[in-house]
Amino acid sequence: MIEIKNVHKKYGSLVVLDDINLTIKEGAVTALIGPNGAGKSTLLGVISKLLEADQGTVLLDGEPISKVKPHNFAKAIAILKQTNQINVNLTVRELVSFGRWPHSKGNLTTFDEQKINEAIQFLRLKEVEHKNINQLSGGQKQRAYIAMIVAQDTKYVLLDEPLNNLDMRYSVDMMLILQDLVKKLNKTVMIVLHDINFAATFSDHIIAMKDGKIIKEGTPDQIMEKDVLDYVFDHEFCIAGVNGKKYFIYYQESVDDKL
Structure with a gap:
């Protein structure tokens, strides 16, 4: 089990993680969503020991990750960053x-x-x-x-925007593979996504972040609510139901609305 307790992280005067408390859902695909600068990638960095929190603790099976030996940690948690090119x-x-x-x-x-x-x-x-x-x-x-x-x-797989630079076909293919990691190989996957509809379609659990805080977490059905998304992204959303799932439709103000 991975538990995040009272984690804070600052860069100078900028607070990027503000009192984060979270338990990663086991045996599931958990999507982290939120605008740029919400703290999503930083949270993955702290969990994976690539970054050190200023305050708070991350526990791996009850033990602070700072006390877990590197080779044991690497057998438990894997991370794929946005920039993973090997030259x-x-x-x-x-x-x-x-x-x-x-x-x-x-x-x-x-x-x-x-x-x-x-x-x-x-x-x-x-x-x-x-x-x-x-x-x-x-x-x-x-x-x-x-x-x-x-x-x-590893039991835990952390992925920071793995769909970047992939077209629709390959993005869908990648998400189906991640679902299979959970279903067939019993992994726990945590992924940063920018496409909210991909999160709604392929994840089991969604964590919505803004300004370094967790605004709400829950099932896709619980997160895909107009008031939640409007607040998190500072944008007016239109939510539609399709085949029992909720998706957002881009809202564009018409000329008549402006008059």
Whole structure:
């Protein structure tokens, strides 16, 4: 279990996380939504130990993460940042094998190779496993990075805007893969998303943030409410129901409305 207790984070005088209290929902896809500067990426950074909170504590199975040894932490929590490009010549398989580092320290065992093979199969990359990652399409390359995370075989997977620069087809494909991580591999996924409708469609739980605070968390049905989204994004939303789910429709003020 990951628990965030009274976490604060500032950059100079700018408060980016303001008294965050949260327990990550187990066995689910949790989407973090909110405007730019809401603190979403910073929260992932603090949970993953890439950033240190100024105050407060993050607990992993009841133990402060500051006390968890790095190799044990890397076996429990994996993060894929927005900027994950590696400027060296690597094949897909070589990239995915990096996910086994916390377990093998570079000396791959038969079990490590099995995990690498499983990750490549799971992300449907078998046909390109010996290709250079720089020869891949954007969608294939992102799947290769996710495969590296899958090979790491952690319980918790943190993803910071993994749909960036992906077209609609690959974005949907990626979200279906993340759902399968939960359903088939028993992972817990926390993901920063900018597209609210993607969060409504593919997540089990949504956390809405603004100005470094958690405004509301709950099921997609609970978060996809006009008053919640209007406040979080400072924008007037129109919410529509489709096939039992709620989605937002872009609102545009007509000329008649302005008169």
